[in-house]
């Protein structure tokens with residue numbers, strides 16, 4: 001008692017408490033809450049995957065594997081990436097990781113040094129900034145504004161790039177914006193990176209969930225191995241708890257990623273890798289059915305929120321809607337709290353994803369349909385009741 005100890009690390013002190021976590025803590029104390037804050041699929045992991053994991057554990061998948069993953073899983077991921085990219089991707093280009101999150105950590109620790117700059121999306125998934133903080137590189141934020149469909153603006157990227165810029169991180173489809181980059185923009189970002197000799201870390205974890213147009217991998221336009229693609233099993237196969245993801249990069253970069261992964265992880269879980277192999281062998285119809293279900297629920301979100309003027313941009317992928325509640329207030333930490341207290345609807349404040357999220361809350365439509373519809377009705381009612389006259393224009397406030 002009372003003993004003064006030395007300060008914990010700069011990292012431990014500098015990583016902000018997650019806004020999502022704060023909301024979750026409050027939610028636990030209330031009853032009758034409609035949960036639209038959770039960012040994970042509401043489907044169970046497919047039964048065949050679970051069975052194969054039992055089987056694998058009984059038959060010896062209980063030991064270390066190679067750091068970059070088992071040869072079987074890397075081959076299966078490479079085959080999948082080959083189909084997506086229309087060229088042969090070799091298993092040497094695959095590094096299996098213990099989740100997308102951990103893959104991101106490996107990628108950014110492999111690419112960044114103190115003093116380097118990396119372009120990050122705002123709004124964007126909060127872990128990007130936290131991991132960049134750990135690398136001691138400098139995040140430089142680019143906006144993804146409602147009036148341009150929540151995607152990056154190449155002219156702005158050109159203004160932000162400096163000789164110290166080492167990489168750009170893109171997230172397509174986006175969490176929290178659910179935007180999907182048009183093909184031309186994906187190509188434009190790759191050309192921009194070539195012009196300025198930047199690496200691209202392309203977070204494509206939601207690649208299987210686009211509703212109106214196909215997902216375009218950044219690697220499609222990569223001519224010289226500057227793209228590192230992040231994907232995984234959490235979203236596509238409803239396997240968030242299995243902690244399995246992967247990176248796809250040129251063989252030389254993949255070797256370097258593996259070197260960095262060694263001391264961070266040793267290797268991904270053997271049982272989860274066997275489960276991942278079974279997931280990749282599932283008929284495509286399984287993932288198609290999940291996509292169709294998300295699309296139906298996306299349509300419900302649009303039908304309820306668009307007429308009320310709360311949805312500036314239609315969600316095109318992933319399973320989120322970025323809802324404009326600026327009529328109620330720009331500080332959506334406060335607005336989301338009020339929404340929770342007054343209407344018992346849990347969402348995530350837009351500010352959790354950066355200053356660009358002011359005036360918005362994120363909802364996840366990976367929620368049972370009748371719950372979702374009731375939640376949407378309550379949000380519309382809340383906005384109508386609380387709208388103030390002096391509405392601050394969202395786009396202008398974030399320039």
Ligand SMILES: Cc1ncc(COP(=O)(O)O)c(C=O)c1O
Pocket residue numbers: 039099100101102125171174175203205232233234240244245
């Ligand atoms: C944009 C984005 N990238 C990466 C991840 C990482 O997912 P996981 O660590 O479960 O593979 C998530 C999870 O929510 C995400 O939203």
